[in-house]
Amino acid sequence: MIGRLIPMAVGIAISPVPLIAVILMLFSPRPKSNSLAFLLGWALALFVIGGLALLLASTQDLSADTGEPSVLGSIINLALGLLLLWLAVRQWRSRPQAGKESKTPAWVAAINTFTPIKAVGLGALLSGLNPKNLTLNLSAMALISEADITGGQALVALLAFVLLSSLLVAVPIVFYLVGGESVKQTLEKWRAWLAAYGNTIITVILVLLGVRMIVSGIGGLF
Numbered sequence: 001m002i003g004r005l006i007p008m009a010v011g012i013a014i015s016p017v018p019l020i021a022v023i024l025m026l027f028s029p030r031p032k033s034n035s036l037a038f039l040l041g042w043a044l045a046l047f048v049i050g051g052l053a054l055l056l057a058s059t060q061d062l063s064a065d066t067g068e069p070s071v072l073g074s075i076i077n078l079a080l081g082l083l084l085l086w087l088a089v090r091q092w093r094s095r096p097q098a099g100k101e102s103k104t105p106a107w108v109a110a111i112n113t114f115t116p117i118k119a120v121g122l123g124a125l126l127s128g129l130n131p132k133n134l135t136l137n138l139s140a141m142a143l144i145s146e147a148d149i150t151g152g153q154a155l156v157a158l159l160a161f162v163l164l165s166s167l168l169v170a171v172p173i174v175f176y177l178v179g180g181e182s183v184k185q186t187l188e189k190w191r192a193w194l195a196a197y198g199n200t201i202i203t204v205i206l207v208l209l210g211v212r213m214i215v216s217g218i219g220g221l222f
Helices: 002-013 016-025 031-058 071-093 106-113 116-128 131-146 151-221
Strands: none
Touching: 002 131, 002 151, 016 031, 016 106, 016 116, 016 151, 031 116, 031 131, 031 151, 071 131, 071 151, 116 131, 131 151
């Protein structure tokens, strides 16, 4: 089950704007407190939304008696797959031109003034309410709910999914905590690379996951 969740976790983890935001926090007057608060908000939102989705799914019959997805589960997979493909198209259209960085949101300029409370809120907002991340989170929870596993195993799968989805956000923070001020030049190179190529990478991941969910939905229906 955890292996099946990895592609969706990677799709959430590779998010240019949150990664750029956490790197910029490491250049702010409160690098450690703000970046760790951001990571907490990021992981907490994924866990809460995923947990609520699992609770809701437990009240529905998403699996047939044979262990295969039910009609409702297949329809949900199909709808999520189509949504992922739509998000892929939108992501591709928003990509920067070759050799140029994508436009960063206006709030990025205010990161230097952030407090840990604002950092927690920003992390939760970017992980929980981002359409791409929300769709991937719900898709992962649909996979968990269809599996023939106990409630405790489902919780372990959810925790593993949140951990995997948070790894890339945690990498710059750990890198900074270990290397200190000397790693800022490397972090700046990471930020520039993400701004230039992050959208393209996400587009490919969304297409692959979208096709996978659509095939699963159609297979369950027919």
